[in-house]
Amino acid sequence: MKHFTKLAVAAVVAAITASASLAQELYTPNLAYRTGPFAATGIPLMNGQADYLNMLNARDGGIGGVPVNAEECETGYSTEKGVECYEKTKGTAIVTQPWSTGITLQVLPKTNVDEIPLLAPGYGFSPMMDGKTFQWAYNAPAGYWDAADMIIQYLESQGDLKGKKIVHLHLDHPFGKEPLPVLEALAEEKGFELVPIPVGLKEMQNQSAQWLQIRRERPDYVIMWGWGAMNAGAITEAVKTKFPMENFVGVWWSGHDADLAIAGQDAKGYKSISWSFPNADAPVMAAIKEHVVDKGNSKSNEEEMSGVFYGRGIIISAILAEGITAAQKHFETAEITAPQLRWGLENIDMSEARIKELGLEGMVPPFKTTCANHTGNSGGWMLEWDGEKFVKASELLTANTEGYASIVAEKAQEYADANQPWAVNGDCSE
Missing domain, CATH: 3.40.50.2300 (Response regulator)
Structure with a gap:
């Protein structure tokens, strides 16, 4: 896109808008855990995720003009229920969000066959950083x-x-x-x-x-x-x-x-x-208040919204939205498919300028994904x-x-060998 002329960029936007009028929704199910032994941590994370996407739906009509359906499938953090949720939602999903390292490990081989991107921001199987081997799995912006x-x-x-x-x-x-x-x-x-x-x-x-x-x-x-x-x-x-x-x-x-x-x-x-x-003064917080909280459409509260986990939920949905946006622009269509989102998730450029444009100042470090690096390695702050x-x-x-x-390479190869036949991205060079 950076090599396009302004006229070409305008044409892409017009194409996305035109296709959006025919589009139905972007189905991005979330394997949530609002119940069970980990509910206290799951609830603020899910609330942050939901409020960000609801804000995009209310303010922008979704992403690229297409509403986002982030339906939750409750797992209670149970691996067995998580696999059930994956099977239940995978039919029309463009992404799966497993929300547990245990569930991630169980659905990881399935996504490679079903060709559905697995998005596990900051969790999951660390060798997923190797995008050549794990071409359908992403744990940006940082791994364990x-x-x-x-x-x-x-x-x-x-x-x-x-x-x-x-x-x-x-x-x-x-x-x-x-x-x-x-x-x-x-x-x-x-x-x-x-x-x-x-x-x-x-x-x-x-x-x-x-x-x-x-x-x-x-x-x-x-x-x-x-x-x-x-x-x-x-x-x-x-x-x-x-x-x-x-x-x-x-x-x-x-x-x-x-x-x-x-x-x-x-x-x-x-x-x-x-x-x-968390940054209460970030513009994204004002946007969520205006378009979601003040409309009575948030499950959160003021105390929770000031915390680390609610803000992290916002960032997680922003990462997904950036992947969708990148794919929409690249493929010149608003209602993208799962394979197209795969491309988008490995072409995220969350620069300082983009973070500011999204109203997320101070909430996440810059990072960039590639076909070879699905983590991005943003770094972090000691709190x-x-x-x-x-x-x-x-x-x-x-x-x-x-x-x-070397450990990433070793463990990635071990995983691929143990799960043969295992498709890798042979076209990825960087």
């Missing part, structure tokens, strides 16, 4: 291996890690185990001891055994890969055992305001890496709980992707 690398970078900025002990407190679930390959490699490289401590699904709210082990281990730092009730349980135990909160760092799904609010000032100093940040809210505690951190590029 990015998070692990950035957390270790931040801790290293506080002092040499050689000889230190770091506990990896994690949900005993594919999500919690996902960063281990990179954390183990970094432990060997930097000379620190990594101590994995799992938390079972039935232990999330009572982690006394895990924190007894942490007291015995006397680690220098605890890194938490927690979700839902596990986060609040861990923070409560950390306060109770007087673990220094400034040495307690979570992944971005362990940085939910409501979890920290339970401990309030006692949790001051706790940190969480994040590729999103810190100040006793009442999360504030930025660092400049933008960026992952050293070269440091684990």
Whole structure:
């Protein structure tokens, strides 16, 4: 598009508008979890996602003039229900949003056969970064291996890690185990001891055994890969055992305001890496208020809307919308297909200028996807709980992707070999 003349650009817009008059909808089902053990974290995320797309529908008539149908299929974060939702919605969907690493791993091979893009922003299977191998899967703007690398970078900025002990407190679930390959490699490289401590699904709210082990281990730092009730349980135990909160760092799904609010000032100093940040003054928030909240069409509330997870939901839907927009322009049609959205999702250019144009200033770092890189590796900020809210505690951190590029290649190849026949994108050169 950048090489088009103004006249050609106008022609594309006209073509999209003309086709939109005949279009029905863009079906982008969301495998939501407003119920179950992780509902407290799922609800603000789903509300943010829904409100952004509802705003586009109300203000712009959708995307490219086509209304978006972001119907939710409730999974309760159950892998079995998630697969059922995928099968139920895949018929006319242009995308699937699994919302669980477990569900992602189950539907990933299906999407490669069904040729439906799988969008898992900031979660899922980290080797999906390899777009040549995982041509239908996207985890932009950052993956779990990015998070692990950035957390270790931040801790290293506080002092040499050689000889230190770091506990990896994690949900005993594919999500919690996902960063281990990179954390183990970094432990060997930097000379620190990594101590994995799992938390079972039935232990999330009572982690006394895990924190007894942490007291015995006397680690220098605890890194938490927690979700839902596990986060609040861990923070409560950390306060109770007087673990220094400034040495307690979570992944971005362990940085939910409501979890920290339970401990309030006692949790001051706790940190969480994040590729999103809430900005109440961002123009997008005013647009959502005008077109959705004031019309009585939001399930959210003022307190929730000021939090990290609601804002992250907005960013997730904005990423999807950018992929749709890119595809519409490239294929000169408003009602795109799933294969066309695949192209759009690997040609997202979320530059500083585009972020400003979308009214998302300060809410997400710039990133760009390609056919070879489906993550984008935006980087993230270290956020810190100040006793009442999360504030930025660092400049933008960026992952050293070269440091684990060989692991990405190795794990991607292992996956392809184990799931033969596995179609790859042989036309992708960069």
